Structure formats: C-alpha cells, structure tokens
Amino acid sequence: MYRYDEFDAQFVAERVAQFRDQTGRRLAGELTEDQFKLHRLMNGVYLQLHAYMLRVAIPYGSLRSKQMRMLAHVARRYDRGYGHFTTRQNIQYNWPALQDCPDILADLATVEMHAIQTSGNCIRNVTADHFAGAAADEVADPRPYAEILRQWSSLHPEYSFLPRKFKIAVTGADRDRAVIQAHDIGLQVVKDASGALGFRVWVGGGLGRTPMIGHKIRDFLPEADLLAYVDAIVRVYNLEGRRDNKYKARIKILVHEKGVEPMREAVEAEFAKGPKGLTLPADDVARIRAYFAPPAHAARPAASEIVAQRRGSDPRFAAFVDTNVAKHREAGYGIVTISLKPIGGIPGDASADQMDVVADLADRYSFGEVRVSHEQNLVLTDVALDDLPSLYDALEAAKLATPNAGLVTDIIACPGLDYCALATARSIPVAQRISERFGEGERARDIGELKIKISGCINACGHHHVGHIGILGLDRKGEETYQITLGGSGDETASLGDLTGPGFSTDDVVDAVETVVDTYLGLREGADEDFLAAYRRVGMAPFKKALYERDAGREI
Amino acid sequence: MPQIVTASRLADGVVVFLDDGGGWTERLDRAAIFAGKADSAAGLDAGRTAEVRSLVVDVYAVDVALQAGVPVPTKLREAIRARGPTILPEFTKPGSTPAQVQEDDHVSV
Structure with missing residues (x-):
C-alpha cells in the first residue's frame, strides 16, 4: 500500500494545525458559522440531524490493519463505539463533538489518514474495485492509478471550487465491481493489441436527482496520458459546467445538454493542446505501482482438503465459502468478503471491537490489509484457503460471518432520516425488515444474486437507481412513501432501474419487495437465471401486475 | 399550533x-412551549x-403537539431529531418521550 512521503506527512500535519486554529477561533466566537462552515466541510465535518458527522477518507478503500485499529480508537474514544462504512469506501462517525475534531484528525494523521476532500465541490475520494490486486479476472491493479489521481487532485488549485462535487472510479477488470459508469469519470484499465496498458474512459455518469449512465468517450487512452486526459475532462467541465443551478451543476448535465459527441470533441481538443507537464513518467508509475506489489503468496495447492472436510460437516460454513469467498488470482488463496449486513442489522455499521477484530484477522490471515467495498462490506483479499475455517470461526465469534455477500440481504442503505439532515424518509429500518424477512437460510440462497439498494432521498447515496431492486424513500404529505425501481445495475452492463408505479407505505414496502422476489422466482428459467437477467428478459409487466393487480388477479 | x-x-x-429560563436544554420535556407562530x-x-x-447554530421553530406534557414534534424529521435514531433505542434521548416522563414522574424527582 501507498506510504506517505515527507511531503504528504508535513502537508497533513499542517492541515490539522490549520483546522485546530480555525475550530478554536470558531468556538471562541471569532469566526461566524458562515465564515467557518467552508473550513469545517473541507475537513469532512458536516452538521447532521443529531450531531456533527465526520467523514474520513479511505483512499480507494484500502486500509492497513494499523489504520483500521485507529478507526476503532476514534470510534471508541471520540464517538459512540461504532462507525459507518459508506458507498464511497469511506467511514463516517455519527456523533463526534466539533471541539474534538482537531484531536481526531491529529490521531488519524499518525496513521496517514485524513478527512480532506470528503466534502465540497472538489474531486472526492477516488474509489476502486475492492478486489483490486487479487481478482482473478483483473488486467492490472487499478489502485496505483487511483493513487496517482489522488495525489494529482489533492488540493489541486484549479479544481478546488468546481461547479459541483466530482467523483472518479477505477477498475482493472471487465467485471465492474466499482460502478464506474455511475461516476463523473469512470476508468477501466485495459490492454491494447500490443499488450500496453491504458484505459477505457467514461464520462458523465451519476446518480442523484437526475441519474445518468456514463458515456464512453475513449476506447483506449495510453497509460502515460491518464492525468493529461482526466485534466482535459475536468477543465472542460470547470469552464462549461453550470454554476447557476446547484441541481444542474454536475458534469452529467453538461454532457447531456452539450451532447456526447461535442463533449468528446471538446475534451479531445483540450487534450490536444499539449500535455502541460502531465504526461506520466514511466519511472513514477513504476514507483507508485511498487507500493501495491502483491504480497508474498506461498505456493499452495489449488484446492484445500481442510475446507472440503469442514464443508461436509458444517452447512453454514459451506454457505459462507460459496457466497463470501471469491476467486483469487493465486492458486490456493481466496478473497473473503466480511459482511457488515448481519440479518436485521444496520448496513455498513461496525463496532470498534469488530474493527479491532478485523484488523487482527487481517494481520493473521491477509498480510495486514483490509478493504472497504462500496457495497458497505469489508474484504480480506489474500486469505489462504486452508485458513478459511479458522478465519470463519473468528469472524463468527465477532458476529461477522453472515454468509450473504451478494444475496438479497446484502443491502446498501444510506443513513436516511435516522441520521441525515437531508433525508426525506428512513432507509435503515426498511433494510432491516427486508433482511429479517428473507433471513440467511435456503430461501435466500435459492433467490441467488440480488442487489437491493435503498436511498432515503433523491440524492441517492444508497445507489437505488442501480439496484436490481431499488427503493427510494420520500415524504408524501408527512408520510414516508417508498418508490420501487427494478432492473437497475451498477456493473459493466450498467442500467437505471424502471419505476414500478405508485409508491408503497412503510407498512407495505417489505411485502412489495417480497412480491417482486416471488414473481421472479415464479418466472425464472432456472436457478441460473438471476433476477437481473430474468427482468431483462421479461420486462416490467409481470412485476407490475403482481404489485398492483393482485386483487384483480384473484377475481379471475 | x-x-x-x-x-x-x-x-x-x-x-x-x-x-x-432563556437557556438551552437537551431535554425535550423542558423546552419552552410557545402558543403559536406569533409567540415563538x-x-x-x-x-x-x-x-x-x-x-448554538441553526436555530428554528418546530410545530409540536402536547402528549402527556411533552411537546412532541408533529413532523417525522423533527420527531426523530428530538428523540434519536429510531433504530437504536439505547440512544433515545432522555426526556424525549411521554413514556419516559411518566416513568420519571413515577420515580418522583
């Protein structure tokens, strides 16, 4: 993983000192809220429904065990003993006092962490495939490029006050696990015919109140041009993006209003003006890549006898291996998803004790590294298959072994009206009730892969537009109402979900989801046809009929 | 209202x-109650x-209905803000629900 050099360390330390001074002056009444708010937000401190909220950056979701222990320490010492992992692979604390925030940031700086650019109209935390570096289907590890983008975009003087926030995601595999097409810029690492590394580039994706799937504007961008080309995109956006209307200020609106071809031409024209010193020197790419060198895997047999034995005697362990362990590029290793979605639990929440357990297990079983996924789970990327039984037992003891990765109960949910000042309805209780309804038994496994994503307002932090089943909570005349969309997808076949029709009350929404699932089970062409495939085959009609014409159906 | x-x-x-008293309290049941918009x-x-x-920051008025002497906000957002996250009963704020006040009364302060 990347390590701070002396400049990084000094920069973050200076930033903490600045914020300590700013906070002190605010508390002393020397700064008004209007004067202070910008500084507060630039350091990740929001004011939410019940308290301040601190969002800490986890670049491309990668953490060392020592950093995870620090996150646990912050939760325990300054918060209420837990934290919430987010869809930007960051962590949020729900209850920090403003007066403690400088100390929290100072503690985080000791392990090379900060909260810079986790808010504001700047380039936010660059996200990446959470299986990066380990996935069997990967062309190259996307994290070195995410790190290069992070260094370039941190406090970039030209891009600190963009028309609106700006999000970049990078993946290194054909299978998109990083939702790149729903980002302002999505990058996929690919190789050309000669074997040289480069990128496919998408622009203008985004969710929120005006959801759009990104448009591919480059089939192959040479590796060395990464920064020059991304710079050209952001420059065009910075010049032409709307600043008159906050709700039309994202690059997706510019691309939509300008047109994809004119946007491509504008970017290429800007890019053609010359590299402006941004051509990546191969030595520098190699230097950054070295930080992400694969760990020293041992030569191991492809199959594990120990796992096979345990599977035979322990169905839950077998379910865990089937759902939560993904194929690793190295024989004899697996990628383990640690579900933060216990049945009936709060999606993405982890206690300080659980964070410590994960840090210890990372040290023992996965070369001391942890990943945060945008699906609000944690990942150990390099686990020897022979270690799976003991890892599973340790996870189970910490209530972290729910065998549901990718299943109906592996739900993304934003904090919703339980925490968020912007929310219009609660998200978490809906997720909890759906989770309890389906549980972790045979039925949930039979349903297969099904991604439910829930947002508590149209800002769509819960990614509901790209959920196979998306749920959007709204306030309708003082009552929580939930709209359902079907057929959304955040993978390489990205699509926005279709609205089923009128929304459902909080009492009815879980039944409605179950109706959708039962309808799918009744019409699928076999267990191999997952929900998304079935929906794409049959369309909305049977689901709509089941949801809204149940009574009519009974009369026939 | x-x-x-x-x-x-x-x-x-x-x-x-x-x-x-013109001060600020964390307890909803000790909030000053104004008869209506003109009074608030x-x-x-x-x-x-x-x-x-x-x-303090972000001062505003909230419509309430009186329940067992406790001013309960009529809008869900304000009710949750006053009471705490609905998903974590252990974080329910003291003095924020009629039931708690009755309990306090029973114990007698």
Whole structure:
C-alpha cells in the first residue's frame, strides 16, 4: 500500500494545525458559522440531524490493519463505539463533538489518514474495485492509478471550487465491481493489441436527482496520458459546467445538454493542446505501482482438503465459502468478503471491537490489509484457503460471518432520516425488515444474486437507481412513501432501474419487495437465471401486475 | 399550533431546545412551549442572540403537539431529531418521550 512521503506527512500535519486554529477561533466566537462552515466541510465535518458527522477518507478503500485499529480508537474514544462504512469506501462517525475534531484528525494523521476532500465541490475520494490486486479476472491493479489521481487532485488549485462535487472510479477488470459508469469519470484499465496498458474512459455518469449512465468517450487512452486526459475532462467541465443551478451543476448535465459527441470533441481538443507537464513518467508509475506489489503468496495447492472436510460437516460454513469467498488470482488463496449486513442489522455499521477484530484477522490471515467495498462490506483479499475455517470461526465469534455477500440481504442503505439532515424518509429500518424477512437460510440462497439498494432521498447515496431492486424513500404529505425501481445495475452492463408505479407505505414496502422476489422466482428459467437477467428478459409487466393487480388477479 | 425553538449546540452539535429560563436544554420535556407562530418569534430572537454569541447554530421553530406534557414534534424529521435514531433505542434521548416522563414522574424527582 501507498506510504506517505515527507511531503504528504508535513502537508497533513499542517492541515490539522490549520483546522485546530480555525475550530478554536470558531468556538471562541471569532469566526461566524458562515465564515467557518467552508473550513469545517473541507475537513469532512458536516452538521447532521443529531450531531456533527465526520467523514474520513479511505483512499480507494484500502486500509492497513494499523489504520483500521485507529478507526476503532476514534470510534471508541471520540464517538459512540461504532462507525459507518459508506458507498464511497469511506467511514463516517455519527456523533463526534466539533471541539474534538482537531484531536481526531491529529490521531488519524499518525496513521496517514485524513478527512480532506470528503466534502465540497472538489474531486472526492477516488474509489476502486475492492478486489483490486487479487481478482482473478483483473488486467492490472487499478489502485496505483487511483493513487496517482489522488495525489494529482489533492488540493489541486484549479479544481478546488468546481461547479459541483466530482467523483472518479477505477477498475482493472471487465467485471465492474466499482460502478464506474455511475461516476463523473469512470476508468477501466485495459490492454491494447500490443499488450500496453491504458484505459477505457467514461464520462458523465451519476446518480442523484437526475441519474445518468456514463458515456464512453475513449476506447483506449495510453497509460502515460491518464492525468493529461482526466485534466482535459475536468477543465472542460470547470469552464462549461453550470454554476447557476446547484441541481444542474454536475458534469452529467453538461454532457447531456452539450451532447456526447461535442463533449468528446471538446475534451479531445483540450487534450490536444499539449500535455502541460502531465504526461506520466514511466519511472513514477513504476514507483507508485511498487507500493501495491502483491504480497508474498506461498505456493499452495489449488484446492484445500481442510475446507472440503469442514464443508461436509458444517452447512453454514459451506454457505459462507460459496457466497463470501471469491476467486483469487493465486492458486490456493481466496478473497473473503466480511459482511457488515448481519440479518436485521444496520448496513455498513461496525463496532470498534469488530474493527479491532478485523484488523487482527487481517494481520493473521491477509498480510495486514483490509478493504472497504462500496457495497458497505469489508474484504480480506489474500486469505489462504486452508485458513478459511479458522478465519470463519473468528469472524463468527465477532458476529461477522453472515454468509450473504451478494444475496438479497446484502443491502446498501444510506443513513436516511435516522441520521441525515437531508433525508426525506428512513432507509435503515426498511433494510432491516427486508433482511429479517428473507433471513440467511435456503430461501435466500435459492433467490441467488440480488442487489437491493435503498436511498432515503433523491440524492441517492444508497445507489437505488442501480439496484436490481431499488427503493427510494420520500415524504408524501408527512408520510414516508417508498418508490420501487427494478432492473437497475451498477456493473459493466450498467442500467437505471424502471419505476414500478405508485409508491408503497412503510407498512407495505417489505411485502412489495417480497412480491417482486416471488414473481421472479415464479418466472425464472432456472436457478441460473438471476433476477437481473430474468427482468431483462421479461420486462416490467409481470412485476407490475403482481404489485398492483393482485386483487384483480384473484377475481379471475 | 404550539411551537418550540430548537438549535444545535456549537461545541458538540447536540440538539438543544430553548427552555423557559432563556437557556438551552437537551431535554425535550423542558423546552419552552410557545402558543403559536406569533409567540415563538421571541424565542427565535433569543436563539439568534445565542447564535451571535456562538453558543448554538441553526436555530428554528418546530410545530409540536402536547402528549402527556411533552411537546412532541408533529413532523417525522423533527420527531426523530428530538428523540434519536429510531433504530437504536439505547440512544433515545432522555426526556424525549411521554413514556419516559411518566416513568420519571413515577420515580418522583
């Protein structure tokens, strides 16, 4: 993983000192809220429904065990003993006092962490495939490029006050696990015919109140041009993006209003003006890549006898291996998803004790590294298959072994009206009730892969537009109402979900989801046809009929 | 409709309510109750003064209905803000529900 050099360390330390001074002056009444708010937000401190909220950056979701222990320490010492992992692979604390925030940031700086650019109209935390570096289907590890983008975009003087926030995601595999097409810029690492590394580039994706799937504007961008080309995109956006209307200020609106071809031409024209010193020197790419060198895997047999034995005697362990362990590029290793979605639990929440357990297990079983996924789970990327039984037992003891990765109960949910000042309805209780309804038994496994994503307002932090089943909570005349969309997808076949029709009350929404699932089970062409495939085959009609014409159906 | 005046305490962000003495309390059941919009204007003025003194931020009035002496906000957002996250009963704020007040009364303060 990347390590701070002396400049990084000094920069973050200076930033903490600045914020300590700013906070002190605010508390002393020397700064008004209007004067202070910008500084507060630039350091990740929001004011939410019940308290301040601190969002800490986890670049491309990668953490060392020592950093995870620090996150646990912050939760325990300054918060209420837990934290919430987010869809930007960051962590949020729900209850920090403003007066403690400088100390929290100072503690985080000791392990090379900060909260810079986790808010504001700047380039936010660059996200990446959470299986990066380990996935069997990967062309190259996307994290070195995410790190290069992070260094370039941190406090970039030209891009600190963009028309609106700006999000970049990078993946290194054909299978998109990083939702790149729903980002302002999505990058996929690919190789050309000669074997040289480069990128496919998408622009203008985004969710929120005006959801759009990104448009591919480059089939192959040479590796060395990464920064020059991304710079050209952001420059065009910075010049032409709307600043008159906050709700039309994202690059997706510019691309939509300008047109994809004119946007491509504008970017290429800007890019053609010359590299402006941004051509990546191969030595520098190699230097950054070295930080992400694969760990020293041992030569191991492809199959594990120990796992096979345990599977035979322990169905839950077998379910865990089937759902939560993904194929690793190295024989004899697996990628383990640690579900933060216990049945009936709060999606993405982890206690300080659980964070410590994960840090210890990372040290023992996965070369001391942890990943945060945008699906609000944690990942150990390099686990020897022979270690799976003991890892599973340790996870189970910490209530972290729910065998549901990718299943109906592996739900993304934003904090919703339980925490968020912007929310219009609660998200978490809906997720909890759906989770309890389906549980972790045979039925949930039979349903297969099904991604439910829930947002508590149209800002769509819960990614509901790209959920196979998306749920959007709204306030309708003082009552929580939930709209359902079907057929959304955040993978390489990205699509926005279709609205089923009128929304459902909080009492009815879980039944409605179950109706959708039962309808799918009744019409699928076999267990191999997952929900998304079935929906794409049959369309909305049977689901709509089941949801809204149940009574009519009974009369026939 | 009766109203109360609420804000967030600057130093820690905790939700507070203007009380009868012109100070700020974390307990909903001790919030000053104004008969209506016209009456709460004075409370908002007091709130703005506290904002200028950097004690609180984001002062506003909230419609309430009285339940067993507790002013319960009529809008869901304000009810959750006053009471705490609905998903974590252990974080329900003291004095925020009629049931708690009755319990307190029973114990006798």
